[in-house]
Amino acid sequence: MKVVNLTSTNHASVTNQAVKTLKNNGLVIYPTETCYGAGVLATSQPAIDKLLAYKTRREGKPLSIAVTNNTMASKYVTLNTSAKNLYQKFLPGPLTVISRGLNKVAKGVQSETHTLGIRIPDYPLITKIVKTLGQPITATSANASYKKRPYSIKDILNNTSQKQQNLIDLIIDAGTLPKRPPSTVVDTTLDDPLILRKGGSELQALADANFIGTSSKPKKLTTKSPQDTINLAKTLMLKNWNHLQKHPLLFLLIGDLGAGKTKFAKGIGQFLKISNPITSPTYTIEKEYPYTRHSISGLFLHLDLWRLQNLEELDQLKLNSRLLPKNVIAIEWASRTLKPIFSLARQSKAKIISIQISPGSSPSHRQIIINH
Numbered sequence: 001m002k003v004v005n006l007t008s009t010n011h012a013s014v015t016n017q018a019v020k021t022l023k024n025n026g027l028v029i030y031p032t033e034t035c036y037g038a039g040v041l042a043t044s045q046p047a048i049d050k051l052l053a054y055k056t057r058r059e060g061k062p063l064s065i066a067v068t069n070n071t072m073a074s075k076y077v078t079l080n081t082s083a084k085n086l087y088q089k090f091l092p093g094p095l096t097v098i099s100r101g102l103n104k105v106a107k108g109v110q111s112e113t114h115t116l117g118i119r120i121p122d123y124p125l126i127t128k129i130v131k132t133l134g135q136p137i138t139a140t141s142a143n144a145s146y147k148k149r150p151y152s153i154k155d156i157l158n159n160t161s162q163k164q165q166n167l168i169d170l171i172i173d174a175g176t177l178p179k180r181p182p183s184t185v186v187d188t189t190l191d192d193p194l195i196l197r198k199g200g201s202e203l204q205a206l207a208d209a210n211f212i213g214t215s216s217k218p219k220k221l222t223t224k225s226p227q228d229t230i231n232l233a234k235t236l237m238l239k240n241w242n243h244l245q246k247h248p249l250l251f252l253l254i255g256d257l258g259a260g261k262t263k264f265a266k267g268i269g270q271f272l273k274i275s276n277p278i279t280s281p282t283y284t285i286e287k288e289y290p291y292t293r294h295s296i297s298g299l300f301l302h303l304d305l306w307r308l309q310n311l312e313e314l315d316q317l318k319l320n321s322r323l324l325p326k327n328v329i330a331i332e333w334a335s336r337t338l339k340p341i342f343s344l345a346r347q348s349k350a351k352i353i354s355i356q357i358s359p360g361s362s363p364s365h366r367q368i369i370i371n372h
Contacts, residue, residue: 001165003153006031006174011125014172018129022137026169027051029142029156030129033122034094034180034199036150039066039129039137042076048106048138054160054167056144063109064096064117066139068131073118076104076136083188092122094183094199096139109138111238112271113231115189125172141182152176187235190228192221194370196239218371225364226263229357232368233267237328240351245296248323248350252334252341255357260366261332264355265302268330272300280332282306286317298326306333314340323348 004014018028018039025047028039038054040047042065051063067073070087077099079087086097101116110116119139121127130137142150147159153173157165184199223229240249251268253261262280269278272291281287281304289300301322308314314337323329323344334341345352356369 001168001171003171003173006125006172011128015125015128015132018170018172019132021170022047022129022133024169025050027054027167028137029153029168029171030126031123031172031174031177032126032139034141034182035177036142036153036156037066037126037138038140038142039126041133042105042109042136042138045106048108050167051138051140052108054144054164055140056164061145062111062115062117064119064139065105065109065136066119066121066126066130067136068127069120072130072136073099073120075102077101077116077118080188082193086186086188086193087120091120092127093120094122094180095119096183096185096197098185098187098189098196100189105136113189113234115187115235117185119183149182151179189235190221190223190232192219194219194221194235196235218369221368221370222360223260223366223368224360226260229260229263229366229368230267230270233264234271236353236370237268237271240353243351244298244326244328246325248325248348249328250323250341250345250350250352251328251330252338252352252354253330253332253357254335254354259357259359261355261357264357265330265332268328269300269302272298272328274300278302280304296326298324298328301327301329302332303329304332305337308337319344320347323350 004017006014021028022039022041025041025044027050030037030039038051040051065076070079070084073079079099083097083099086095096117096119098115098117101110101114105116142156144160144164150156153171181199184195185197187194187196223232253264255261266278269289273293274289274291276289281302285304285307287302291298291300352372354371358367360367
C-alpha cells in the first residue's frame with residue numbers, strides 16, 4: 001500500500017501514479033467533493049472483485065461509476081431526456097444519476113435490473129484521472145459496508161481490517177475533507193425521475209426545478225410496460241432494503257381490476273428471489289412466500305382484500321403477528337380497511353408505501369402515484 005500526499009503542485013505526478021495503478025487492476029483511495037472514494041477500473045472483473053472484497057459488500061448491491069462528461073456516460077448507459085437535463089443543470093457535482101445500463105462494465109457494477117449510476121465528480125483530480133485513463137472508475141465511498149463515511153485516511157484505517165488494507169494499492173491523501181452529505185441519487189429509468197437517496201443542498205434545487213418530488217409530496221410516474229412496473233417495485237425494494245432489516249415493509253396497492261397491482265407484487269417477489277409464481281390471491285385472500293435473499297430470510301405476504309366482508313375477517317389474518325422485521329406485506333384493495341391497517345402499522349413501526357396505479361395514455365402505460 002503506497003500513500004502519496006496531494007499538494008497543489010503534484011497533481012500531474014499523482015494522476016500518473018493513479019492511472020498506472022488502475023491499469024494494473026489496482027485499488028485506489030481518492031478524495032472527492034463528498035468524502036474519500038474507492039476506485040478501480042469499472043470494466044475489469046478482477047479489479048471489481050478486489051473492490052467488492054475490500055468493501056465486504058453484499059451481493060446484489062450495485063456500484064456507481066465516475067465519468068468525465070455525458071459523452072463518456074453515453075457509452076455505458078442510455079441517457080433519456082430527464083437524465084440529460086440533470087447532467088446539464090447539476091453536473092459536475094454531488095449527484096448520482098441512474099440510467100439503463102448498456103452492459104459495458106464488469107459484473108457487480110450494474111444493478112439486478114441492469115441500471116447503472118453515473119457520477120461526474122466536481123473534483124478536478126478525479127476528472128483528470130478518468131480522462132487520462134479513458135475509462136470509468138468506480139465511484140463508491142472508501143468505507144467498508146455499514147461503516148461510517150470516511151473524511152480522512154485515519155477514518156479509513158481505523159475502520160478496516162488488516163486484510164482489507166492489504167487490498168489497497170494506492171492512497172491519495174488530501175488531508176481531512178469537509179464533512180459534506182453524500183451525493184443525491186436520482187433514478188431516471190422511467191423518464192419521470194425518482195429520488196432514491198437524499199444528499200446535500202442541491203436536493204431543494206432539484207425539487208424547485210421539478211426534476212424530483214420530495215418525501216412530503218406524492219411522486220407521479222409513468223410506466224410504459226408491465227416490465228417497467230415490475231422494475232419499479234424492484235427499485236423501491238432496493239431503496240428500502242436496509243430499512244427492512246429492522247422494520248416490516250407494507251405496500252398498499254390501490255387500483256381498479258387489471259390496473260397492474262399484481263404486476264407490482266411480482267416485482268417484489270422477483271427482488272426477494274422467490275421462485276414460485278406470484279399470482280393474485282383474490283380467491284384465497286392471502287398467499288405466503290418465504291424468501292431468502294443474500295442470506296437474509298423473511299416472509300412475503302400477498303393479500304387481496306376485495307372479498308373481505310368485515311373487520312372481523314381482517315382480524316383473522318393476524319397481521320399484527322406477521323408485521324415483523326424482514327417481512328414484506330403487499331395488500332391489494334387496501335382502501336377497504338385503511339384505518340385498522342394504519343393502526344397495526346404504527347404499532348409495528350412498519351414503513352408504509354402507498355402505490356396507486358391507473359391506466360395511462362396507451363394500453364401498456366400506467367400512471368403510478370407513490371406516497372410514503
